[in-house]
Amino acid sequence: MLDRLSLRTRLVLGVVVVAAIGLVIADVATYTSLRSFLFDRVDKTLNSAHPSIEQAVFQGGPGPNPLQALAAIVPGDCIQVRRLNGQILGSRCIAPFPGVATAPPPRLPKTISLPAKPNAGDGDRVHYLTVPATSGGDRYRVRASIEPRARNYILIISAPLGSVDSTLDRLLVVELLVTVSVLAGLAALGLWVVRLGLRPLREIEATAGSIAAGDLTQRVARADEKTEVGRLGLALNAMLGYIQSAFEAQEASERRLRRFVADASHELRTPLAAVRAYAELFERGADRRPEDLARAMGGIGRESERMSLLVEDLLLLARLDEGRPLDREPVALEQVVGEAVETAQAVEPERPIEFSAEHAVVLGDRERLRQVVDNLLANVRAHTPPATPVRVGVSLDDGDVLLQVEDRGPGLSDEQLAQVFERFYRADPSRSRESGGVGLGLSIVAAVAAAHGGSASARSAPNKGAVFQVSLPLYEES
Numbered sequence: 001m002l003d004r005l006s007l008r009t010r011l012v013l014g015v016v017v018v019a020a021i022g023l024v025i026a027d028v029a030t031y032t033s034l035r036s037f038l039f040d041r042v043d044k045t046l047n048s049a050h051p052s053i054e055q056a057v058f059q060g061g062p063g064p065n066p067l068q069a070l071a072a073i074v075p076g077d078c079i080q081v082r083r084l085n086g087q088i089l090g091s092r093c094i095a096p097f098p099g100v101a102t103a104p105p106p107r108l109p110k111t112i113s114l115p116a117k118p119n120a121g122d123g124d125r126v127h128y129l130t131v132p133a134t135s136g137g138d139r140y141r142v143r144a145s146i147e148p149r150a151r152n153y154i155l156i157i158s159a160p161l162g163s164v165d166s167t168l169d170r171l172l173v174v175e176l177l178v179t180v181s182v183l184a185g186l187a188a189l190g191l192w193v194v195r196l197g198l199r200p201l202r203e204i205e206a207t208a209g210s211i212a213a214g215d216l217t218q219r220v221a222r223a224d225e226k227t228e229v230g231r232l233g234l235a236l237n238a239m240l241g242y243i244q245s246a247f248e249a250q251e252a253s254e255r256r257l258r259r260f261v262a263d264a265s266h267e268l269r270t271p272l273a274a275v276r277a278y279a280e281l282f283e284r285g286a287d288r289r290p291e292d293l294a295r296a297m298g299g300i301g302r303e304s305e306r307m308s309l310l311v312e313d314l315l316l317l318a319r320l321d322e323g324r325p326l327d328r329e330p331v332a333l334e335q336v337v338g339e340a341v342e343t344a345q346a347v348e349p350e351r352p353i354e355f356s357a358e359h360a361v362v363l364g365d366r367e368r369l370r371q372v373v374d375n376l377l378a379n380v381r382a383h384t385p386p387a388t389p390v391r392v393g394v395s396l397d398d399g400d401v402l403l404q405v406e407d408r409g410p411g412l413s414d415e416q417l418a419q420v421f422e423r424f425y426r427a428d429p430s431r432s433r434e435s436g437g438v439g440l441g442l443s444i445v446a447a448v449a450a451a452h453g454g455s456a457s458a459r460s461a462p463n464k465g466a467v468f469q470v471s472l473p474l475y476e477e478s
Helices: 007-058 065-070 162-197 199-212 228-283 290-321 333-347 366-383 414-419 441-451
Strands: 078-083 088-093 125-132 139-146 153-160 329-332 353-357 361-364 390-397 400-407 455-460 466-473
Touching: 007 078, 007 139, 007 153, 007 162, 139 162, 162 199, 199 228, 228 290, 290 441, 329 333, 329 366, 333 353, 333 366, 333 390, 333 400, 361 366, 361 466, 366 390, 366 400, 366 441, 366 466, 414 455, 441 455, 441 466
Parallel strands: 353 390
Antiparallel strands: 078 088, 078 153, 125 139, 139 153, 329 361, 390 400, 400 466, 455 466
C-alpha cells in the first residue's frame, strides 16, 4: 500500500504518525498524572475530614442520629456507617449549601473489601474506591475504614467527583484540540519543508527526462555539496559528463570506423580494378602478344604487391588496436635510426639529411621501431621537394627517448595537424596514390608508439616546415 504513495506523501505521513504517537503518549501521561493528583487531593481531603467524622459518629456510639451533627463538618459529602456483615446503620448526604438539594448518593457495593492488616498511620484498615452515583452520571470517591474505637463497624466517607471529572473532561477536550491542531500544523509545515527539500529531486527528474530524450548537455542546476540531494546532483553531473564524453568518443570512433572502412574499400577498389583490367586484357588475346602479356603480368604483380602492403598495414593497425603484445627486447634506438637514415640517403641521394644521436636504449620491437622511422622519412619524401633538408635526432629527456624528424618543407596548417595521425588522411588530397601513399604511415607511427608506452606528436606552421616527434620510455640497462 505504501509503495503506491509518493515519497513526499510517505515522508509527511511518517512525520505525522510519529508526532501523533508522541502527542498521544504525552496526552495520556498528562491526563493520568492530573487524574492521580486530583484523586490524591480528594483522598487527602477525606483523610483530613475522617477524625472529626469519626469522633462525631462514634463518641456516643454508632448510629444515624450523630450524622445530623455533621452538616457543618463535611458539606457536600456522603457518610454511611455499616456493620462488618454489611448491615447499614445510617446514611446521609449533606447539601453543600443550605436550601440546595443534595446530589444523588453513591451506589456503594454491598461488600467492601478491606485489607487484612492496618495500612494507615493510626492503625485503620482503609480502602479507597470510585463508584458511580445512584442516578445521573456523577461519580464519588469513597474512603472505607474499620475504626479502632469500634472495630465491628465500617465508616464510609464519600466525596463527589464532579469538579474532578469536569476538570479532566476539560483537559481531555483541550488535549484533543491541541493534538489535532499540532498535527495539522505539523502536516502543513512538513509538506512545505519536504516539498522544498525535494525540489532538487524534481529538477533531477526533469534533467533525467531531457537526457532520456537525447539531450546529453543537460545538467542539474544549483547542486550544493552541503546537502544530500546536492551531492547527488553533483555525482549525477559528473556521471553525465562521463556519459557525454563516452558517447562523443563512441560517435567519433564510429565516424572514424565508417571513414576507415570507406577509405579502405576505396583504396582496395583501385588495385582490384587494375587487376581486373589486366585480366581482361589477357582474355582479349594478350597471351598471344608478348609485349601485352608482359605488361599485363607486370601490372598484376604491381597491384597485387600494393594490395598486400595495404592489407599488411591494416592488419598491423588492427593488431595494435586489439592490444596484442609486441616483441620486447632492449633495442639501441640510435642504431635503428642510423640504419633508416642510410636507407633514405640511398633512396634520395640529392636530399641532405643531418643525423645526430645519443645512446638510447628502449624496450620494444626492433622491426616495428624501424618501421616508425621509415614511415617518418617516407612522409618527408612524399610531402617535400627532393632537395629539402631534413634533420633527424635521437636525444634523452627526463627518462624518455625523443626521436625527431624535422624538415624545411611547406609545413602544415592547424587543421592538418589535428588530423595528421588519422588513418587514410592525406594533408594534400590532390597528390596521387602512387606518390602520396594511402595515408596509413603516420597512423602506424602513432599506433606503434602507443603500443610501446609512448606517444607521437607533430608541430608545424605553414611555410616553416614540420617537426614529427616520437617519445618512448627509456630502458635502464643493468
